[in-house]
Amino acid sequence: MADNISVKKIRPFTVFVEGNIGSGKTTFLNHFANADVQLLSEPVEMWRNVEGHNLLGLMYENPSRWGLTFQTYVQLTMVDLHTRPAAYPVKMMERSIYSARYCFVENLVQEGLMPTCEYVVLDEWFKWITSHLDTGGDLIVYLRTSPEVVFERMKVRARKEETHVSLQYLTKLHELHEDWLFNRTKFSCPAPVITLDANRDINEMEEEFRKCEPKILFQQQ
Numbered sequence: 001m002a003d004n005i006s007v008k009k010i011r012p013f014t015v016f017v018e019g020n021i022g023s024g025k026t027t028f029l030n031h032f033a034n035a036d037v038q039l040l041s042e043p044v045e046m047w048r049n050v051e052g053h054n055l056l057g058l059m060y061e062n063p064s065r066w067g068l069t070f071q072t073y074v075q076l077t078m079v080d081l082h083t084r085p086a087a088y089p090v091k092m093m094e095r096s097i098y099s100a101r102y103c104f105v106e107n108l109v110q111e112g113l114m115p116t117c118e119y120v121v122l123d124e125w126f127k128w129i130t131s132h133l134d135t136g137g138d139l140i141v142y143l144r145t146s147p148e149v150v151f152e153r154m155k156v157r158a159r160k161e162e163t164h165v166s167l168q169y170l171t172k173l174h175e176l177h178e179d180w181l182f183n184r185t186k187f188s189c190p191a192p193v194i195t196l197d198a199n200r201d202i203n204e205m206e207e208e209f210r211k212c213e214p215k216i217l218f219q220q221q
């Protein structure tokens, strides 16, 4: 009878994998594919096809027209990932509602691509969501790169929507990640941060990834 009183929702140990576009977040997640970890990739495919609309493409084509639409949808898909139950004791997410807000939305505003009234509405939603729902994390893995390195990787990857993404844009996003996660001069960090040098090539990165395993799989300090 007391069952539903004693049932307490306990969040799994939750890791956010953060870093610039092309910093290797997907590769980091894949490293844990055979471990007892619930892996939640960023829903880029959903952003590319919302009932036939490519919101990611629209945002890149005309950010001042579609920025709010895109960020609203990103925020919704992030809430879905944050609140999704995990079948494993560890849950690992590619990005979070926090990087969407502190890096991407912030960039749109600072570049004059989003009017203050739109920003305020998004921010009100962000504050409501993060104070009423469990969007918390226990660890952030920051894949730290230089903008030049990710610019080269992005060109090789050649994602259609990113054709016109400039080094300047990646530099701006880099600075916003740095302010948030490395210098900690702006915005609070929702969890302790481990920083990895993600400029190194993929074989060397595997070694870096292995060093994180005890912290992630066994929550060792």
Ligand code: DGT
Residues within 6 Å of the ligand: 019, 020, 021, 022, 023, 024, 025, 026, 027, 042, 044, 056, 059, 070, 071, 074, 095, 099, 100, 101, 104, 105, 162
């Ligand atoms: P990876 O595995 O580190 O190479 O990661 P990516 O580049 O596949 O994933 P990510 O999250 O850095 O970016 C995927 C695309 O979506 C990229 O063009 C940037 C864009 N994007 C992701 N989140 C946001 C957001 O909140 N706002 C805006 N404007 N763009 C975003």
